[in-house]
Amino acid sequence: MLNKLKQLGPGLLYAGAAIGVSHLVQSTRAGANFGFTLIWVIVIAHFFKYPFFQFGPRYTAATGKSLLSGYQKMGNWALVLFGLLTISTMFVVEAAIIAVTAGMAENLFQLGFDTLTWGAIILAICLGILVWGKYSLLDNLVKVIIVVLSITTVAAFVAFFYNLQLNTQLFGDFNWRDNTDVFFLIALMGWMPAPLDISVWHSVWSVANNREKKEKTSLKNALFDFNVGYFGTAILACCFLGLGALALFNSNLTLSSNAAGFAKQINEVYTNSLGNWAFYVIAIAAFTTMFSTAITCLDAFPRVLRPISKMLVSRLNEKTLNRKIYNVWIGITAGGTIAILIFFLSSMKQLVDFATTLSFLTTPVIAWLNYRVIFKGDISLEFIPSKKMKLLSQAGLLFLLGFTVFFLVARFFI
Secondary structure (H helix, E strand, C coil): CHHHHHHCCHHHHHHHHHCCHHHHHHHHHHHHHHECCCHHHHHHHHHHHHHHHHHHHHHHHHHCCCHHHHHHHHCHHHHHHHHHHHHHHHHHHHHHHHHHHHHHHHHHHCCCCCHHHHHHHHHHHHHHHHHCCCHHHHHHHHHHHHHHHHHHHHHHHHHHHHCCCCCCCCECCCCCCCHHHHHHHHHHHHCCCCCCCHHHHHHHHHHHHHHHHCCCCCHHHHHHHHHHHHHHHHHHHHHHHHHHHHHCCCCCCCCCCCHHHHHHHHHHHHHHHHCHHHHHHHHHHHHHHHHHHHHHHHHHHHHHHHHHHHHHCHHHHCHHHHHHHHHHHHHHHHHHHHHHHHHCCCCHHHHHHHHHHHHHHHHHHHHHHHHHHHHCCCCCHHHCCCHHHHHHHHHHHHHHHHHHHHHHHHHHCC
């Protein structure tokens, strides 16, 4: 198994970045609040977002370059637009991830630190690893982390399902006229399976993977690698929702809005089904999963903004400036994240909902950019998707745009 994992590349990095807040927090909350009622959201989000995530590795397989190069060919306006979308979301996104990671850290180490203190510690560790170039160690560990979390999550779900009572109520009421329910649905869909920005990150990772292997990955291998990560996250999202539904729905337990309290409750869900022996296995897997998401995203934002800066400002193309640009952007990202945690962290739940909703509102724009790069760009004919994929892409654009309009109407006019 380890040999097969070693052969996988950006697809597993995608999974490492995706399996975080959307799974541990949002999917579990969906099951706890509504039972299995919202499982269709997970299915439909994966279905309609699939083409736009897949276009990242597809474009790199076709050209050997990242989606950012495709954006640039459309015009600098596309680069500027994506850069602005990235800057407008990265502080809140990273803060939400750090807040959840902080809760997992306190649950594991139990040092009595608050979210801000843990957040500062985690950010400092991430910065140290990334600035001094030791990210490759975590890159290798991500594969093991995902395997551990996947096995334990599926095992916990099976254990709960095996002990299910025949008279157990599995479905709750979702009210389309209740803005609270609607806003949660949008928040759930926002990062399901992940922010669409990761399609660009995936293409950047694919370029790096090609550089490391000193050969361009074929389209077949690139799509296989992507599909393993993509559909693996879909299965785990359903399992997390199922755990929330089987363990927490119809119970008297209310999920905590405090990061450490939420982490403790999640750990209890696993230990109740697997036994007390699983506490540290689950706690370590949950924390390392969130930590890998935190450091991956902290690395991805400056890694994407660096080439955008160089593409827009030609004098930044000097090799000596390459690392400096990255360090400037990572410093800005970390500073903005701390500012969000200091001034705007009232509760983990509110921060996560705001971050995921903000990401969802930017999704149609990024989806449209990816669509244009693939179908309106200059890639070779053999790399252009089938007519069915094109139709799915167009349906996905309409779906994402329609839900965005629906949310804005519900938010401001109802």
